[in-house]
Amino acid sequence: MKALKLAGAAILGTAIALAGTSLASAQEFTFKLHQMLPATSPAQKNMLEPWVKQVEENSGGRVKIEIYPAMSLGGTPPELVQQARDGVVDLIWTVNGYTPGQFPRTEVYELPGVFLNDIKATNLAMYDMFESDLKDDYKGLEVMWLHVHAGQALMSVDKEVRSPADTNGMKIRIPNRTGAWVIEALGAAPVAMPVPEVPSALSKKVVDATLLPWEIIPVIKAQEQIDYFIEGNDQTRFGTTTFQVSMNKARWEGLPDDIKKAFRDASGRDWWAKVADAWRGGDDFGIKMATDAGKTHIMLTEEETQGFLDALEPVQQRWIDEVSAKGLDGAGLVSRAKEAIAKNAE
Known part of the structure; x- marks a missing residue:
């Protein structure tokens, strides 16, 4: 009986080893x-x-x-x-x-x-x-x-922002050059950095605010350093x-x-x-985390939102002029992108 058990164990062990070998070889x-x-x-x-x-x-x-x-x-x-x-x-x-x-x-x-x-x-x-x-x-x-x-929402450390004038003189972290143009159009100073560097920049007051989606709030624990979370009416954002x-x-x-x-x-x-x-x-989970922590979620009125969109309108033309100078159809790309988004809107 003991011999049979040993033989059975050996067979089982061989089968497991072969299964492992088969799996490894399957992952080509x-x-x-x-x-x-x-x-x-x-x-x-x-x-x-x-x-x-x-x-x-x-x-x-x-x-x-x-x-x-x-x-x-x-x-x-x-x-x-x-x-x-x-x-x-x-x-x-x-x-x-x-x-x-x-x-x-x-x-x-x-x-x-x-x-x-x-x-x-x-x-x-x-x-x-x-x-x-x-x-x-x-x-x-x-x-x-x-x-x-x-989309880019504005996370402000300690200043309530409701108009472009409120951002004058602020240092705001941006993720890309279009974000930099947004900040410049608002009269603020853009500071470029990847997301992993944002928490340190906020804690050291290198920046006063950051452009980010709410999704990142739990990742960088933004609710621990930021008081105001600001977006436009109907979740309108300032680019993406x-x-x-x-x-x-x-x-x-x-x-x-x-x-x-x-x-x-x-x-x-x-x-x-x-x-x-x-x-x-x-995004929905992130902003809930911030509000549950007692922080202020500001959704701008339609009029306040339009004020931002009016201030940011030159950003489109700036982009069109720059890429067109490099041989791309900037105006055509803007037009086709808007049409494609409208076609796919729910």
Whole structure:
């Protein structure tokens, strides 16, 4: 009997070992996805991880995607695009504006007056315009998807803001150059920095306020340093930020068609829309955290909101003039982006 038990244990052990070997061999393609925020951030939990799981399932277990959060593979957030282009990593999630001037066509969706408050319509507009208008921005990369966040709201440390005049003289953190133009149009001083640097800048009074969506509140514990959370009427925001999840082009081109299909099927139009839902949910959760902490959420009146939009109107023309000087159809891009967003609005 003892011999039978030993034999059975040996067989079981062999079966487990073979299963492990089979699983390991099934994962023929391993990818490193590098991103800037903590593993606990809504962006990773509600967006990156579900997408990774779907790609892996689509591949029948042949693909394994390892997420490296908080720049754990080295470098700084502005280096992510080059890390992907150089093949240092396989995949990235990053803010386009951290590398100014490299994604000029896509930048149109960041402009105040182009983006107002509809994440889903904006994501779908980028999907619809990608092949015809945006693709040339992404040389050396294979785009999985693009998205925006809920838009630039103003988080002010200790000053209530209800008009452009209230921002005069303030130092305000911005995420991208279009954000800088927004701040300059309001008569404030822009201070550029990636999200991970914001908490320290706030605590040291390097900045008086920051442009960010509410989604980031729990990530940087903004409710501990900021008293006023300000947005326009009907959740209108002062522009937004564009993001990308992209793969090194050479790595992509070396993949077999069925593995490419696993990625493409997980990154279709429906996914671009679901990403918007994730960011809207994260935004609602973030502002609730701030108000539960006793902080003030200001939603401007229609008249106050229009005052900001009027002050920011020159930002569009500034962008059109700059990209047109570089040979792009700036006015046409603005017009087509607005039409595409309106077409996709719910």
